Amino acid sequence: EGSVELDASIMEGDRLRSGAVGAVTRIAHPVTLARRILEDGRHVLLVAEGALAFAREQGFPECDPAELITDRQLKRWEAAQRGNTVGAVALDRHGTIAAATSTGGSPGKLSGRVGDSALIGCGTYAESTLAGVSCTGDGEAIIRVVLARRVLEILKALDNPEHAARVAMDVLTEEGRGQGGVIVLDWRGRTALAHSTPFMPVGWINPSQDTPVFSF
């Protein structure tokens, strides 16, 4: 049985509360499961069977892989195996920053492979006094340089999200030997994005806007 294994993580930047899942099957919205782990508070990261057992114990909606064998679902399945990474960073009116990332992983990955999106500090990081970050791209490269946390360190030094995002891309290419992209939102509400990949669609909104702005 081939099944899609998903990774996701979420972090709240006030108390650094985090939740993450790695290589989890049968879950349509892994980032919601990650959030449940954050709220539960006992652990940060659950993987594979253990993550599924936790989901069941929580009465979390599950999808039967057999249900996915319709044409439409099969296409989605194939799409999910290609990645379908979604990242988000948000700042609320209380000054809390949160970040989250969800993915089907990298193409042709081995079963059991866990990527950056499941790892706090790599694919996702948030600290309300500084910024929130979500990453996409070559997971192994992102892990090598601990990219999300790295962006915060660079931002501390440069105090400019645009510069920090761009420097992070150099770090990813030169030290990580991979390609990718980051979205950044700092404590002042300044947004930034950078990518070394050809395409990374991004949208953003703030209270002064009625509708989101898109980069594509």
Ligand code: ASP
């Ligand atoms: N970073 C993800 C991973 O390696 C893939 C992606 O962002 O497309 O699992």
